[in-house]
Amino acid sequence: MKNFSFMRLSLWVYLAIFFAYLLGPLVIMSATAFNSPSFPRMTPWECLTFEWFSALFRDERILNGIWNSILVGAGTVVLSVAMGLAGALMLTQIWPKLRATYYTIIIAPILIPGVVLGISTLVFWDRINRMLGLGADSFLSNGLFLTIIGQSTFIASYCMLVLVARLQRYDIALTEAALDLGATHAQAFRKVLLPFMRPAIASAAVLAFLASFENYNTTTFTFGEYPTLTIELAQKVRYGITPAISALAFIIVVLTVFAALFNEASIRRKQLVAEARKKATVEELESGKLRLPGFLSSNAAAVALVVVACATVAVVGTASVYSPQQCIANVQEQKRLETEERIKELRRQRELRRQQQEEQGEAAPAQTAPATGSTGNNSGFGGVFAPGSLSGGSEAEPETEQEPQGNNSGFGNVFDPNALSGDGGESGSGN
Amino acid sequence: MSAGVGVDLENLWIRFGDFVAVRDANVNINGGDFFSFLGPSGCGKTTILRAVSGFLEPSDGRVLIGGNDMKGIGPNKRPTALIFQNLALFPLMKVWENITFSMEIKGASVRERRKRADELLDMIALPGQGDKLPSELSGGQRQRVAIARALCAEPDVLLLDEPLSALDLKLRQHMRTELREIQQRVGITFIYITHDQGEALTMSDSIAVMKAGVIDQIGNGKTIYNDPSTAFAASFVGENNVFRGKIKRIMGEEALIQTNRSGELVARISTANQGKMKEGDAAMMFIRPEAFALAPKGAKGTHFVTAKVNNEEFEGNVFNIFMEGDGGKELKVSIPNLGQSFEDHTGQNITLEYETKNAVIVPAGELAAE
DSSP: OHHHHHHHHHHHHHHHHHHHHHHHHHHHHHHHTTBOSSSOOOSSOOOBOOHHHHHHHHOHHHHHHHHHHHHHHHHHHHHHHHHHHHHHHHHHHSOHHHHHHHHHHHHHHHHSOHHHHHHHHHHHHHHHHHHTTOOTTSGGGOHHHHHHHHHHHHHHHHHHHHHHHHHTTOOHHHHHHHHHTTOOHHHHIIIIIHHHHHHHHHHHHHHHHHHHHHOOTTHHHHOTTOOOHHHHHHHHHTTOOOHHHHHHHHHHHHHHHHHHHHHHHHHHHHHHHHHHHHHOOHHHHHHTOOOOOOSSTTOHHHHHHHHHHHHHHHHHHHHHHOOOHHHHHHHHHHHHHHHHHHHHHHHHHHHHHHHHHHHHHHHOGGGHHHHHHHHHHHHHHHHHHOHHHHHHHHHOOGGGGHHHHHHHTHHHHHHOHHHHHHHHHHHHHHO | OOOOOOEEEEEEEEEETTEEEEEEEEEEEOTTOEEEEEOOTTSSHHHHHHHHHTSSOOSEEEEEETTEEOTTOOGGGSSEEEEBTTBOOOTTSOHHHHHTHHHHHTTOOHHHHHHHHHHHHHHTTOTTOTTSOGGGSOHHHHHHHHHHHHHHTOOSEEEEESTTTTSOHHHHHHHHHHHHHHHHHHOOEEEEEESOHHHHHHHOSEEEEEETTEEEEEEOHHHHHHSOSSHHHHHHSSOOEEEEEEEEEEETTEEEEEETTTEEEEEEEOGGGTTTOOTTOEEEEEEOGGGEEEOOTTOOSTTEEEEEEEEEEEOSSEEEEEEOOGGGOOEEEEEEOSSOOOOOOTTSEEEEEEOGGGEEEEEOOOOOOO
16 A cells, blocks of 8 residues: 555656656746846746737747748648648558558658758759749749748658548548449548548648748758748847747747647537437427537636636736836846945955955065956956946946946956856846 | 339459459349348358449449449449448438438538438438437437438439348347338339348348359249258258258159168259259258158158257247257257147157158258358
């Protein structure tokens, strides 16, 4: 019994660690989107702010990147799902002896590195472009076209895998029944097979869109004049990252959670309705008096969906009226006070040391000169690298006057670990 | 029945690679008949059905529907409707949409379709169930929906591929009568595939017994049962006792057969084999369990059989006696329960008698597997 409970406990601990590992980075990144320091971080928590969201929506390049990503995603979804469905149908119809070979060929793009696909797409279509004698600005060398084609080469394989799984459960007799009842092949496909495949097509489309949205290594060769979001982010990160990117991540996380909950809730709802219909008597069905279960009843996902929706509305509402200016001012004021306090302390210490030195200097004046020289050197060195000096310059606010003062105290500042940690935030923002 | 559209198979061969699924089938099915193909699984009866419905092209020979050669005409252009073994109802469509699928194809309006669906639902005794999904119906209801869907297409020939095999016994018996009634009401040709001789006998106007791609015998139920033309037909349709032997003497329609186990016996030569059998031919004699009667002990003659009783069982309407039979097969005798007293004969030798017209001789051949 004891052993058993130990097993249970370790299972829970394992689960906790596992989920922390899985979701921890997302949680921390989301939290940094609401903290006021201009370098994304969670501690120390300074002020709740929504300004990174507005910063995000003011960023032309990010917005343009999102738009391009959506365009590419839509194109990739259409192309990949169509190719995937064709591939899946082919797989079920092909001569059985060829099936394994065909499967390998059609799966191969997943195994080929994205970089290779990107380069080869670029080279291949450039060849075709030249063969056709078209110029550099032709449709075939258009970034949007190349990106969609390039991504579809392997995303179509993913789609095919999803579709094949569903197609394997399809009873070919259904198509035969449709044909037997007078349908043409096209009608049988459209009215029987396609509705059957619809859930898988929807999954494949979502999968294709997400795979396209997050793709970097293929797109990086093909994007041309249409940088997608991932490309823009990668370029931005080279120059340092801001919480605006956390804000974007947070929005994506929230949208994903919404979509997942909505999907879950509607699946559960369908199950409940089917159950209710199954239990219903003929009279109930005929009279239309059948009471279907409410949207929220025994549907945890729906409840969670509503809660998340309410929370979102509340947050957006708060954001529209909330102003962190006062808080930010307070924090800065507090920082200033702290710094002043520290300066005073340092001055006092220096005074004390000088007195000591003077006392010692009387005893051994020869050693004083090199010692003071090194002191001066240190302060100069510290002045250059003192993190505060840059940020003070960049922010150029009157309150940050304390920074140069801090630099003046160079020697103490460099060797005092507190000073670094206290100014770390400012230094990060400056860089 | 009113004259419906007949189906003819002329020298029909169907091959899959080296495998011959149907060998030289010749069948004339009269319009408006209920015609059954009866045979064990894998004998090619479904293949024939698929050739009639157009999913398979014959390797040789012709399929004629209403006298027209169906070569090159696809399943969607033939005046046939097939009821699949697994019914193949469209799982995502409601019952009424399933039933009127053939109308949707032709572009009928929803109102027309609804109206027709209601008529057909009334006919199959499922009124008001049109808005259910097939998965919400029971097996027998689904069965009837499949029939309604096929009938909605107004076919000249309805093809049924073992449609009752998935149902339980009670429902199966009920559906037999129902199918027969529907057939008589709509008056079109039904071609029915089954391995269940009970289904074939109760419903059909004519039956074709098939074995390994070959049609052994065609006839009505009584002929098939009472006058089988092959050993296979005799042993496959209903229970039968076999006596192996050689023809000793032919006496007009009857023959004396020297059996391996039970001495010389007299029996009628089956109609199809009249005049075709010679003295000395290997032959088989078949007697149904119910054609025997108990005879006085020790009676001897050419219509008496004596054997040792292995086991006896009381079934209610009949009293079954299992005796040592020919070729390792038990000899089964069913004595109707008319209130007489049954004494236990286990371990004893008893003597049975039969009327020669109830025993039939066919050339020796392969028996149906148990």
